[in-house]
Amino acid sequence: xxxxxxxxxxxxxxxxxxxxxxxxxxxxxxxxxxxxxxxxxxxxxxxxxxxxxxxxxxxxxxxxxxxxxxxxxxxxxxxxxxxxxxxxxxxxxxxxxxxxxxxxxxxxxxxxxxxxxxxxxxxxxxxxxxxxxxxxxxxxxxxxxxxxxxxxxxxxxxxxxxxxxxxxxxxxxxxxxxxxxxxxxxxxxxxxxxxxxxxxxxxxxxxxxxxxxxxxxxxxxxxxxxxxxxxxxxxxxxxxxxxxxxxxxxxxxxxxxxxxxxxxxxxxxxxxxxxxxxxxxxxxxxxxxxxxxx
Numbered sequence: 001x002x003x004x005x006x007x008x009x010x011x012x013x014x015x016x017x018x019x020x021x022x023x024x025x026x027x028x029x030x031x032x033x034x035x036x037x038x039x040x041x042x043x044x045x046x047x048x049x050x051x052x053x054x055x056x057x058x059x060x061x062x063x064x065x066x067x068x069x070x071x072x073x074x075x076x077x078x079x080x081x082x083x084x085x086x087x088x089x090x091x092x093x094x095x096x097x098x099x100x101x102x103x104x105x106x107x108x109x110x111x112x113x114x115x116x117x118x119x120x121x122x123x124x125x126x127x128x129x130x131x132x133x134x135x136x137x138x139x140x141x142x143x144x145x146x147x148x149x150x151x152x153x154x155x156x157x158x159x160x161x162x163x164x165x166x167x168x169x170x171x172x173x174x175x176x177x178x179x180x181x182x183x184x185x186x187x188x189x190x191x192x193x194x195x196x197x198x199x200x201x202x203x204x205x206x207x208x209x210x211x212x213x214x215x216x217x218x219x220x221x222x223x224x225x226x227x228x229x230x231x232x233x234x235x236x237x238x239x240x241x242x243x244x245x246x247x248x249x250x251x252x253x254x255x256x257x258x259x260x261x262x263x264x265x266x267x268x269x270x271x272x273x274x275x276x277x278x279x280x281x282x283x284x285x286x287x288x289x290x291x292x293x294x
Contacts, residue, residue, distance in 0.1 A: 003065035004032045005293045006054065008072070010079060011037065015070045017275045021286035022068070028287075031294060034064075038072055038079035041086065052089055059090055066095040066293040068250075071271050073107060073151075080106050095293065098270055100247030108246070109150035110183055110267050117265055120245045122238065125188065125256070125264045131180040133171055138164050146185040160187065193256040193266060194229050196239040197277055197285060200249060200292050203239050206231040207280040226280035235263055242268050250289065252277075 005026060007019055019035055026033040034054070042053040052059040059067075067086070072079040084106055091099045105112055117124050130136050147170070149157035161167050174182070192210040196203055208229040231239075239253040242265055252272030255263050274285040 002030070002032065003061075003063060004034045005290070006059065006064050006067045007033055007035045007070065008038055008041075008054075008067065008083070009035060009070045010072055010074070015271070015273060018273055018286070019070065021274075021278075022289055025284070025286040025290045029290060029294065031065075031290065033290075038082050041082050043082075043085060043089070050089055052086060059086070059094070061093040064094050066097070068097050068289065068293055069102070069271065077107070097249045097293070098247065098251070099249075101251075101270060104247055107151070108268075108270060109181075110148065110152075111150040111181075113246070113267055114183075116245055117242070120241065122242060122245070123262070123264050125266070126186040128184040129180060129182070130184070132176055133179060136171070138167060141167065141184075142186065143167075144187045146187050148183050148185070150181050150183060188256055188258050188264075190257055190259070193254055194231070194235065195272070195277060196231060196235070196253045196255060197272065197274065197283075198239055198243040198248065198251055198253060199285075199288050201240060201243060203231065203236045204285065204288055205277070205281040205283040206235075206239075207277050209276075226276045228281045238263060238265065246270075249292065 005022075007022060009015060009019060023033045023035065034057075036054045040055045044051040044053070057063060067090075069083055072083045074080070084102055087096055087099050087103055090096070091103075101108065111129065114124055114127060141164070143164070144160050144162040145167070147159045147161060152158060159170065161170060192208055194206050194208055196206045198204070206229040207226050210225045210227075235255055238255065242248075242253045243251055246268055248268065248270060250270075252269040252274075254266040254269070256266050257263055277283065278285050
């Protein structure tokens with residue numbers, strides 16, 4: 001019996017394009033891709049005997065060759081715990097994408113990322129984090145300022161605040177309890193960034209994402225225009241280093257440049273989508289993921 005690749009998702013329809021593409025590329029290689037929900041996992045733990053199930057099938061090295069995880073995060077974290085328990089129990093015998101990263105950082109928000117980046121001499125944008133509103137000197141803020149939630153995704157929690165009046169309104173909406181989850185960053189004048197995808201420690205390509213006419217965020221999901229980008233050797237080295245220090249087998253590294261051409265890492269996405277990337281670059285990301293998992 002041929003071993004399968006297990007793809008775990010949080011809910012039906014999640015990452016529909018990416019999961020569909022992986023299933024399609026698996027079929028081309030005669031590899032069955034089993035797609036299941038995190039809530040379909042079941043653990044039976046006994047001393048000396050532990051079994052892990054997905055639906056009605058045992059997860060072991062005889063049935064599965066590898067495991068690929070899509071986003072597991074929920075408010076209560078139950079699927080993050082399920083993912084990491086699976087990694088602890090089966091990660092040594094079954095190839096599991098991003099195992100090191102997930103176990104070291106169950107939820108790797110942007111603040112945690114910046115700690116890793118700075119410690120490893122990876123260039124980042126000037127950033128401040130406040131835990132009390134009295135720490136913020138409104139007169140000393142350089143406007144416009146970028147404020148982003150550390151657990152935001154697809155650019156949805158990123159704000160560009162242009163003056164003190166708007167900043168005061170923003171601060172009225174959040175409490176000191178939540179303040180420390182926001183990052184305050186210098187606003188670079190460029191309206192584009194670079195998304196680099198790394199698989200198995202190697203860059204497979206890069207695309208440029210340019211914000212729309214009335215938008216400062218360049219995310220493809222927000223209407224950003226995408227095109228292939230010829231990545232410099234220096235930026236390739238940065239992206240591969242980010243993946244290495246973050247323990248990633250697969251991930252998307254976002255790099256932004258200032259007017260002088262200096263590179264800064266914005267963040268790394270451990271489950272990056274790739275529809276826009278395939279469209280812009282012509283790189284068959286799904287095929288490369290399946291080849292890595294095989």
